[in-house]
Amino acid sequence: xxxxxxxxxxxxxxxxxxxxxxxxxxxxxxxxxxxxxxxxxxxxxxxxxxxxxxxxxxxxxxxxxxxxxxxxxxxxxxxxxxxxxxxxxxxxxxxxxxxxxxxxxxxxxxxxxxxxxxxxxxxxxxxxxxxxxxxxxxxxxxxxxxxxxxxxxxxxxxxxxxxxxxxxxxxxxxxxxxxxxxxxxxxxxxxxxxxxxxxxxxxxxxxxxxxxxxxxxxxxxxxxxxxxxxxxxxxxxxxxxxxxxxxxxxxxxxxxxxxxxxxxxxxxxxxxxxx
Amino acid sequence: xxxxxxxxxxxxxxxxxxxxxxxxxxxxxxxxxxxxxxxxxxxxxxxxxxxxxxxxxxxxxxxxxxxxxxxxxxxxxxxxxxxxxxxxxxxxxxxxxxxxxxxxxxxxxxxxxxxxxxxxxxxxxxxxxxxxxxxxxxxxxxxxxxxxxxxxxxxxxxxxxxxxxxxxxxxxxxxxxxxxxxxxxxxxxxxxxxxxxxxxxxxxxxxxxxxxxxxxxxxxxxxxxxxxxxxxxxxxxxxxxxxxxxxxxxxxxxxxxxxxxxxxxxxxxxxxxxx
Ligand SMILES: [K+]
Ligand SMILES: [K+]
Numbered sequence: 331x332x333x334x335x336x337x338x339x340x341x342x343x344x345x346x347x348x349x350x351x352x353x354x355x356x357x358x359x360x361x362x363x364x365x366x367x368x369x370x371x372x373x374x375x376x377x378x379x380x381x382x383x384x385x386x387x388x389x390x391x392x393x394x395x396x397x398x399x400x401x402x403x404x405x406x407x408x409x410x411x412x413x414x415x416x417x418x419x420x421x422x423x424x425x426x427x428x429x430x431x432x433x434x435x436x437x438x439x440x441x442x443x444x445x446x447x448x449x450x451x452x453x454x455x456x457x458x459x460x461x462x463x464x465x466x467x468x469x470x471x472x473x474x475x476x477x478x479x480x481x482x483x484x485x486x487x488x489x490x491x492x493x494x495x496x497x498x499x500x501x502x503x504x505x506x507x508x509x510x511x512x513x514x515x516x517x518x519x520x521x522x523x524x525x526x527x528x529x530x531x532x533x534x535x536x537x538x539x540x541x542x543x544x545x546x547x548x549x550x551x552x553x554x555x556x557x558x559x560x561x562x563x564x565x566x567x568x569x570x571x572x573x574x575x576x577x578x579x580x581x582x583x584x585x586x587x588x589x590x591x592x593x594x595x596x597x598x599x600x601x602x603x604x605x
Numbered sequence: 606x607x608x609x610x611x612x613x614x615x616x617x618x619x620x621x622x623x624x625x626x627x628x629x630x631x632x633x634x635x636x637x638x639x640x641x642x643x644x645x646x647x648x649x650x651x652x653x654x655x656x657x658x659x660x661x662x663x664x665x666x667x668x669x670x671x672x673x674x675x676x677x678x679x680x681x682x683x684x685x686x687x688x689x690x691x692x693x694x695x696x697x698x699x700x701x702x703x704x705x706x707x708x709x710x711x712x713x714x715x716x717x718x719x720x721x722x723x724x725x726x727x728x729x730x731x732x733x734x735x736x737x738x739x740x741x742x743x744x745x746x747x748x749x750x751x752x753x754x755x756x757x758x759x760x761x762x763x764x765x766x767x768x769x770x771x772x773x774x775x776x777x778x779x780x781x782x783x784x785x786x787x788x789x790x791x792x793x794x795x796x797x798x799x800x801x802x803x804x805x806x807x808x809x810x811x812x813x814x815x816x817x818x819x820x821x822x823x824x825x826x827x828x829x830x831x832x833x834x835x836x837x838x839x840x841x842x843x844x845x846x847x848x849x850x851x852x853x854x855x856x857x858x859x860x861x862x863x864x865x866x867x868x869x870x871x872x873x874x875x876x877x878x879x880x
Contacts, residue, residue, distance in 0.1 A: 345741070345745065346742065348738075352735060356705030356731050356735070357701035357702035358701070360696060360719065361698060363719065363727060364695075365694065367720045369694070371684045375675075378676075382668070386661065386663045386668060388661045388663035390661075398686050398687050401650070401676055402680050406680070406825075407825075408643075410677055411653075411654065412677050420639075420643055421636045421640040423632055423636060426632035426635045430635060431628055436820045436822075437821075438823045440715055443824075444635065444639055445639060446639060448638045449638040449639050450808060451808070453635075453812070453816075454812060456631050457819055457821060459627070461819055464624070470617050470620065471617075474617070533725060540729050541713070545713075545820065546712075546713035547715070547822065548708075549713075549718075549824065550715060
């Protein structure tokens, strides 16, 4: 089946080495880009504490450290000690709906997390049921969406089939679908988010869309966290639907990519073993 | 092809309604389980601030709020103001390697995140290249692992094929593979983690393994964050390999499950449209 590589295990070994180098390259690049900023923030914090102790001389070092430790502990558990965000609870309906959605899509921002033992057990059970359910449902929608996508490919074939090779037409087809999906689920939402979120610029918003729709979900940018207004629960529910629909179209994009036979041949050689 | 449901769109509609109810059930349950604990932590924080102001009467309300806000801002950016964790930077090699690994596996704990514009852009590019590479590499390993797994199924068929139905043998096969994978990648690692991590009990460790190997990656539990010793970079690298190998075996488990034809028929009816 694979004529140009007989010993596919060597290819797999090579890819594994490449992968480890890629991880180390990432480690080096992130260290190089982020380390100076981290040190800068650390210095600012050290200065902040020093100034606080100077302005309020009655405060003891231990007293301040103890306060800071407890504030950080609570913050890592998702509860902020700052007064300005104390108006709305984390586990309001909108927030809890958003959390449920991010668990079963495996995005998992983790800005709020279950703290009780019951919450953790429920989270496991909920994921066990919800993740397969999400996969099945989104795949069912992708199957439906493949129908017009395939029509479009057939249209391109009937129109340009006598002029260009099948592979080229498939590439044009993929590029068109990709452009549509990137516009609808990255560029337009990013423009809306950079308008709605006070502290996000366009790069932040694109970064948010990318990190979310790849299901990485780092949780450093989350819509509706900065501002605190009445429509926030509704906003959270809308974002949940954006994520679900966006993920469906990301799966559609992958399905179109997998549908190109010439692209998959190389990968097939790597995947298939000699036996 | 699907005899028992002709109008598959109704089935899809039903599943969508079920899915939305499932999301709302999750929202309700998380709210019910977590809301009281959140309120409790909020009360503790309010008391903590009140006591701090009583013990150190020279501190003004505004001064304290300002300090807390800045500490929380830095903490949300991944930098802790507490003295006891100030010894090792976030972006050491081990940590950055771990971060790279969690980005391209889409786990994305998000306990540290890129702060610079360059870091965010690099994170997008790194994910764009790394996520497909991870998928291809892990799938290649799953293909290799399917060989002994299929041998085992053939062995079961030759031994019990005259006694039991094909479906029952496949279920026993799946159950055996599942038990092995759960033991090797959930129970044993959880036992090791609950021994190594000072604040984790067995439930926390199982919860960590589940949240990680489903790629949800909430980031509330991360190995090697509590303690601060010299082997931490090595520990982080080991955890990265645990995650990569664990994800491979999770994919193997899914591949075995998808291999059961009788199970997939029902799902197939939902996926396939009438046209
Ligand atoms: K994730
Ligand atoms: K995550």
